[in-house]
Structure formats: C-alpha cells, structure tokens
Amino acid sequence: METMQKDFKTMTWVMIPVAIAINIVVGQIIFALKVPLYLDSIGTVLVAVLAGPWAGALTGLLSNLVWGLSGLNVTYAPFAAVGAIIGLVAGLFAEVGWFKMWWKSVLGGVITGLIAALISAPISAYVFGGVTGSGTDVVTAMFRGIGFGILPASFAQGVSSDPLDKAITFIVVYLILRALPLRFLDRFPRGTGAR
Amino acid sequence: MIEIDDFSFRYPRAEVEALAGIDFTVPAGQLCAVAGANGAGKSTLCYALTGFIPHFYHGDFSGSVRVDGRDVLAEEIAALAGTVGLVFSKPFNQITGARFTVREEIAFGLENLGLPRPEMVERIDEALAVTGLVDLAGRSPYALSGGQQQRLAIASVLAMKPQVLVLDEPTSQLDPVGTREIFALLRRLVGDGETAVVVCTHELEWAAVYADRLLILDRGRLAADGAPVDLLAAAGLVDHGLRPTRYTEAARLAVEQGLAPSGRPLPVTLEQAREFFR
Amino acid sequence: MSDPFTLYTARESALHRLHPLTTLSLVAFLFVLSLVLPGVWAPYLLYGAVLLPLALAGGIPGRFLRLSLQAVLPFAISLFLIQGFFWGEGTPILDVGPLSLKSEGLAFAARSTGRILAIVGSFLLLSFTTRPDALMIALSQRGVNDKIAYIMLTTIQIVPRFQAKANAILDAQRSRGLETEGRLGQRLRALLPLVQPLVLGSILDMEERAIALEVRAFGRRGAKTSLAELADTGRQRLARRLLVLAAAAAAAGRLALVFF
Numbered sequence: 001m002e003t004m005q006k007d008f009k010t011m012t013w014v015m016i017p018v019a020i021a022i023n024i025v026v027g028q029i030i031f032a033l034k035v036p037l038y039l040d041s042i043g044t045v046l047v048a049v050l051a052g053p054w055a056g057a058l059t060g061l062l063s064n065l066v067w068g069l070s071g072l073n074v075t076y077a078p079f080a081a082v083g084a085i086i087g088l089v090a091g092l093f094a095e096v097g098w099f100k101m102w103w104k105s106v107l108g109g110v111i112t113g114l115i116a117a118l119i120s121a122p123i124s125a126y127v128f129g130g131v132t133g134s135g136t137d138v139v140t141a142m143f144r145g146i147g148f149g150i151l152p153a154s155f156a157q158g159v160s161s162d163p164l165d166k167a168i169t170f171i172v173v174y175l176i177l178r179a180l181p182l183r184f185l186d187r188f189p190r191g192t193g194a195r
Numbered sequence: 196m197i198e199i200d201d202f203s204f205r206y207p208r209a210e211v212e213a214l215a216g217i218d219f220t221v222p223a224g225q226l227c228a229v230a231g232a233n234g235a236g237k238s239t240l241c242y243a244l245t246g247f248i249p250h251f252y253h254g255d256f257s258g259s260v261r262v263d264g265r266d267v268l269a270e271e272i273a274a275l276a277g278t279v280g281l282v283f284s285k286p287f288n289q290i291t292g293a294r295f296t297v298r299e300e301i302a303f304g305l306e307n308l309g310l311p312r313p314e315m316v317e318r319i320d321e322a323l324a325v326t327g328l329v330d331l332a333g334r335s336p337y338a339l340s341g342g343q344q345q346r347l348a349i350a351s352v353l354a355m356k357p358q359v360l361v362l363d364e365p366t367s368q369l370d371p372v373g374t375r376e377i378f379a380l381l382r383r384l385v386g387d388g389e390t391a392v393v394v395c396t397h398e399l400e401w402a403a404v405y406a407d408r409l410l411i412l413d414r415g416r417l418a419a420d421g422a423p424v425d426l427l428a429a430a431g432l433v434d435h436g437l438r439p440t441r442y443t444e445a446a447r448l449a450v451e452q453g454l455a456p457s458g459r460p461l462p463v464t465l466e467q468a469r470e471f472f473r
Numbered sequence: 474m475s476d477p478f479t480l481y482t483a484r485e486s487a488l489h490r491l492h493p494l495t496t497l498s499l500v501a502f503l504f505v506l507s508l509v510l511p512g513v514w515a516p517y518l519l520y521g522a523v524l525l526p527l528a529l530a531g532g533i534p535g536r537f538l539r540l541s542l543q544a545v546l547p548f549a550i551s552l553f554l555i556q557g558f559f560w561g562e563g564t565p566i567l568d569v570g571p572l573s574l575k576s577e578g579l580a581f582a583a584r585s586t587g588r589i590l591a592i593v594g595s596f597l598l599l600s601f602t603t604r605p606d607a608l609m610i611a612l613s614q615r616g617v618n619d620k621i622a623y624i625m626l627t628t629i630q631i632v633p634r635f636q637a638k639a640n641a642i643l644d645a646q647r648s649r650g651l652e653t654e655g656r657l658g659q660r661l662r663a664l665l666p667l668v669q670p671l672v673l674g675s676i677l678d679m680e681e682r683a684i685a686l687e688v689r690a691f692g693r694r695g696a697k698t699s700l701a702e703l704a705d706t707g708r709q710r711l712a713r714r715l716l717v718l719a720a721a722a723a724a725a726g727r728l729a730l731v732f733f
Contacts, residue, residue, distance in 0.1 A: 010692050011680075013624065014682045015676075016624050016628075025635040025636055025639050029664075046672075062621070066478070066628050068596055070480060070629070071480035075548070075589070075593065127508070128548060131555055132548075134547065134551075141554070144561075150556070175665075175669075176672055179669065186207065247684055247687070272687045281688045288678050292627035293627045299606075299701070302699075304688070307697055308697075312698065312702070348685075
C-alpha cells in the first residue's frame with residue numbers, strides 16, 4: 001500500500017496520458033506503414049518501468065478504453081484487461097531489473113507476449129468468434145484448417161504475433177530509457193534504478 | 196511575507212551550489228524583480244520559494260525559507276498550494292489539459308481546494324476580469340494565443356488567492372505588448388497590499404518601470420539588492436552578466452560621442468531617457 | 474487546434490440530456506445483453522430495434538450506422554471465411570474446391586457477427602451522446618478517484634496534438650528521402666527516428682506539467698468539489714438502479730444456463 005502511494009506521484013499521473021497518447025499514435029503509424037505488428041503498448045511498458053506494475057496496469061487498461069470510446073477502434077475496449085496485464089507484467093520484469101540488459105528485455109517481451117496471447121484468446125474467442133479482422137487471421141485459418149478448436153486457434157494466432165510484437169516493444173523501451181538523461185529519470189518513482 | 200534566511204542548495208550530481216547564502220525578505224505589497232544571467236539561479240530560487248525545492252527537486256540544502264510564517268522546507272507541496280503560486284515561462288505546459296474551457300481551467304485549482312461552487316464562480320469571474328480574459332471564458336485553452344494562455348496561467352493561480360506569487364520568466368515567450376500587459380497586471384496585483392510578488396525576468400526595462408525592488412543573482416549568490424533604477428544604471432551591471440537597457444546604452448554612447456553632457460546619471464527607462472535627451 | 478479525440482457530437486436530444494451515469498448504465502445493460510443473448514438473431518434484433526432507434530433519437534443515425542459497419546465488416550469477413558470453411562465436423566452445404574462451407578460454421582459466424590455488432594453499437598452510442606468531461610465528473614462525484622478523470626480527459630486532448638506532431642515528423646522524414654513505403658525492413662527502419670522524437674520530446678515537458686499541476690493543488694488530499702452541475706432526476710436514479718439490476722440478472726441468468 002505504501003509503495004503504491006509512492007508509485008502514484010504527480011509525475012506518474014502526468015506521464016500516463018502522455019503514455020496513452022504514445023500508444024495510440026505509434027499504433028496508428030504502424031498501421032499506416034502497414035507493418036504487421038501493433039506496437040501499441042510502448043507507453044504502457046514505459047510507465048510500468050518508471051512507475052511500477054500498478055501504474056503500468058492502469059495505463060494499459062485506460063489506453064484500451066480511450067481507444068475504444070474514441071470510435072477509432074471500438075473493438076479494442078473489450079481487450080482492456082489484456083492491456084492491464086501487459087503493464088502489470090512489464091512492471092514486474094522491471095522490478096527484477098530485466099530492463100537493464102537488452103537480451104533480458106527481449107526475453108521479458110517474449111514472455112509478456114505469451115501471457116498477452118493467453119489472456120486475449122478467450123476474449124477473442126467468446127466476444128469476437130476467434131478472429132481479429134486483420135491479416136493475422138490467416139494464421140487462425142491455418143490452425144482451424146488442421147483441426148484446432150476456436151479457442152486454441154485463436155491462442156495460436158496470438159502466439160504467432162504477440163511475443164515478437166512485445167519483444168520489439170520492450171527493446172524500444174530499453175532504448176528510450178538509455179536515451180533519457182539521468183536527471184530526468186530521477187523524477188520518477190522508479191526511474192533511478194531503471195537502467 | 197517571504198523570509199529566506201541563509202539558504203543554500205545543491206542539485207544531486209552537481210558540483211557547485213545552485214544557490215549559496217541567499218538572504219532577503221519581501222513584505223506584502225511589494226513587487227520584487229529578480230535578474231541574473233542564465234544559470235545564475237533564478238529558476239532555483241523560484242522553486243525554493245514555492246516548496247518545489249526540496250520536495251520535487253531533491254538535493255542538499257541548508258538555511259530556511261518561510262512564506263506567510265510557514266516553513267516551506269518542511270511542509271508538503273500539496274499543503275502549500277493556495278498559499279504560494281508559481282507561474283513559469285511556457286504557457287503550454289501550464290494548461291492542465293483536463294478541462295475544456297478557460298473558465299473550467301481556472302476552476303481546476305479551486306475544485307482541488309474543495310471550495311463551494313458560489314465562491315468558485317465569484318473567484319473565477321474576478322480572475323477573468325483582472326487578466327482581461329472575460330470574452331474568452333468559453334473558449335478552449337488550446338485555442339488561445341501564447342500571451343492569452345500565459346494570462347490564463349496567471350488567472351488560474353490568482354483565483355487560488357496565494358499570499359505569495361512567484362513568476363519564473365513569465366514573459367520570455369511573449370511579444371512586447373504581452374510583456375507589458377503582464378508587468379502592468381503584476382503591478383495592479385500588489386496594489387491590494389496583501390500579496391507579495393517575486394518575478395524573475397530578463398526584461399530589465401519593464402522591471403525598472405514596474406518593480407519596487409530588484410535583486411541581482413550572480414552564480415548562485417545575491418550580488419545586489421536595491422531600487423531597480425539605481426542598480427540598472429550602475430556600472431557594475433555588466434560584471435554580473437547583465438546588459439544595461441537600451442536607453443542606458445544609448446545614453447552612454449551619446450556621452451562617449453560627446454552628443455550629451457557627461458556627469459549626469461544615465462537613464463534606465465523610456466521616461467528617464469526622454470528627460471535625459473531633452 | 475484540432476478537436477479532442479472523442480466521438481461526442483453535440484445535439485439537442487433527450488439522450489444527450491440524460492445524466493451521464495444514466496447513459497452509462499443503459500449502455501452497460503445493452504453491452505451485457507449483447508454478450509449473453511442466446512440464439513443467432515437476438516443481437517441483430519438488439520441492434521436494429523434498440524440501438525439504431527436510440528441513435529436516431531440521438532440525432533446521429535448516419536455516422537452511427539457507418540462507424541458500426543466499418544468496425545464490424547472486417548470481423549464479419551474473417552468470421553464467414555474462417556469459421557464457415559474451416560469448421561471441423563459439420564454439415565457441408567457448398568463445396569468450393571477442396572474446401573466446403575459448413576452450416577454450423579455459418580451459424581457461428583452469424584452469431585458472432587451479431588454479437589460484435591451489438592457490442593460496437595453500445596460503445597458507439599455512449600461515445601456519441603455523452604460528453605466525456607460530464608461522464609468523468611459524474612464518476613468523480615460518485616467516488617471514482619479524480620485522477621482517473623484527469624487521465625481520460627487529458628488524454629483525449631493530447632492525442633490530436635500528438636497525431637499532428639507525428640504527421641509533421643513523418644513528412645519531414647519523407648522529404649529527407651527516408652522510405653516510409655517499400656519493403657518491410659525499410660518501413661521498420663522509418664519507425665525509430667519517428668518514435669524517438671515523439672517520445673523524448675513529450676517526456677521532457679512532463680516535469681513542468683507536473684509542477685503546474687501541483688501548483689493547482691492536484692495532490693491535495695481531502696474532499697474536492699466541481700464547478701459543473703449535472704442535471705439529475707429521481708426517475709433517472711430509479712432507472713439506473715433498474716438497469717444495473719437487469720444487467721446483473723441477465724448475466725446471472727446466462728451463467729445459470731451454462732452451469733445447470
């Protein structure tokens with residue numbers, strides 16, 4: 001409880017909207033560049049590292065809600081729980097120092113991606129009939145074709161994209177942390193030991 | 196109103212003190228300007244007077260800072276809001292972003308103070324009037340010009356009725372008209388005799404016209420303290436990394452060229468220059 | 474200055490005049506219904522007979538319809554192709570080359586599409602007719618931490634500025650000859666010089682923004698008040714209670730069907 005109070009300082013509250021905006025805008029650019037990734041949780045992971053897992057979770061949760069309510073990607077809102085889990089897990093990896101080395105960041109990203117796939121699959125299967133409405137559905141089709149059920153096929157689709165996506169996200173955050181002045185990192189609840 | 200006593204501060208990872216042995220008091224009703232070259236410690240002083248040093252910017256400090264009898268170094272920032280107000284140079288960063296109109300933006304601080312609605316409305320109307328924003332009350336803060344946004348930042352802080360208002364280069368992003376408006380506003384503000392205003396600025400000309408007093412900071416130390424006109428006309432000004440106003444420079448040049456008689460005090464403001472060149 | 478990142482569209486309608494929490498309860502109820510209604514066609518009925526008329530009453534039927542279809546169409550295509558053709562054991566109704574369309578798969582696709590349509594419709598209805606600031610103030614007045622309101626409202630004002638900044642950076646990169654089209658590798662390489670200034674620039678402003686908030690007593694504990702007054706009525710309060718109860722009952726009913 002006390003650490004939570006320390007994590008939620010004004011700097012954290014100021015950072016969260018900026019982080020959500022980074023999520024949304026970078027996500028849109030990736031989509032516009034037709035890169036087959038999402039990269040829509042860079043802000044979430046950054047908050048998780050600098051202000052802890054709970055702040056990261058809140059960022060992920062609200063990110064999906066804002067995106068959904070904006071009307072731009074209405075179907076993101078039901079995945080708010082996934083956004084929260086990504087922030088939470090990233091924060092836990094930061095707590096044990098996995099953002100201090102590039103290969104640990106990559107590994108942390110892969111594991112976070114697997115967890116994200118695991119949580120998305122039931123939501124996707126129940127709410128969206130197991131499809132994403134995007135190019136990655138080719139993977140779903142393949143797994144359905146070889147006899148997988150809706151839930152396993154949806155999970156397989158997640159596994160085919162999420163770990164790579166989150167590994168790249170984590171490495172981008174690793175690079176950002178290195179580009180920030182120490183003086184600036186000091187301002188955040190967990191910034192001082194972040195890298 | 197402000198009592199700062201032998202105050203020193205050093206930022207972490209810094210080798211020299213940003214402020215050293217600072218000692219002065221500002222009574223209510225005084226408009227006190229602070230000048231100094233970049234890096235002289237003006238911003239640090241602003242943060243120290245408002246509690247952001249040591250509570251937001253940590254570091255080693257000694258001495259004491261008291262505002263309205265309260266120990267700034269010991270109290271939480273949240274408890275000081277409403278007693279001290281701070282305005283800085285970039286208008287854009289001072290807009291909260293959480294409100295959609297000028298009126299609501301001013302209300303933000305009052306809502307946080309938990310004021311009842313009728314009092315809020317009264318204070319907002321007053322702040323709008325003082326800063327000349329009445330006609331813009333329904334606009335989005337983001338739809339305002341830089342000068343208007345800066346006046347909004349001041350209005351938002353004024354509505355909280357702080358006894359001490361500290362401004363860190365509030366006009367550095369504004370045009371001459373906007374700059375003059377801000378200084379005139381600060382002058383009116385101390386007129387009630389209840390508020391003390393400290394304004395750090397490079398606009399020495401306007402400081403000379405509007406301020407009661409000038410402090411000059413030089414490498415973290417208080418180098419001079421006196422009437423603006425006296426300090427700005429003094430020959431030692433350049434030693435502190437400051438440039439005399441254009442009127443002083445013009446007059447000095449005129450004297451050197453033999454265009455004006457020597458031996459008279461040099462002008463600092465437009466008014467004095469008119470007198471000098473008559 | 475671009476408009477906030479929200480769909481809210483000002484209209485003179487009864488729906489717009491509702492207390493934001495009433496709209497929220499209504500939408501929450503419709504959302505739960507979309508998730509739990511049994512059968513293939515019930516969600517379509519919900520969309521056509523409830524959501525669409527509400528959108529009409531709210532004065533936004535055209536955009537509502539267009540955005541719903543835009544959101545649902547890609548899902549519908551994937552669903553009918555994938556679940557229609559790759560439904561393991563099922564009754565074939567049409568053979569296309571080596572694949573065959575199964576009726577069970579089609580039924581599933583139709584059911585899922587209807588559900589997505591109804592969910593999307595309920596979210597859109599909320600976004601179109603509820604002022605985001607009013608909704609957040611209403612939630613704060615009901616005890617939700619006011620920092621959540623700060624985050625949501627600030628975000629929708631920051632996003633358009635970020636979008637403009639990102640476009641400016643993209644244009645600058647294109648004019649310097651950086652490829653933003655072409656091979657995947659090239660497009661990925663365009664990414665880092667784009668993300669970096671965007672992220673770093675905004676992060677450095679945050680310190681001042683935090684100080685500005687503190688000056689405005691943002692961190693003060695204790696009761697806070699609000700300038701805005703939200704019109705509420707006894708009937709709306711009752712309606713909210715009933716809607717929440719109905720949503721809970723619908724969810725419970727569905728769970729009972731699954732377990733017993």
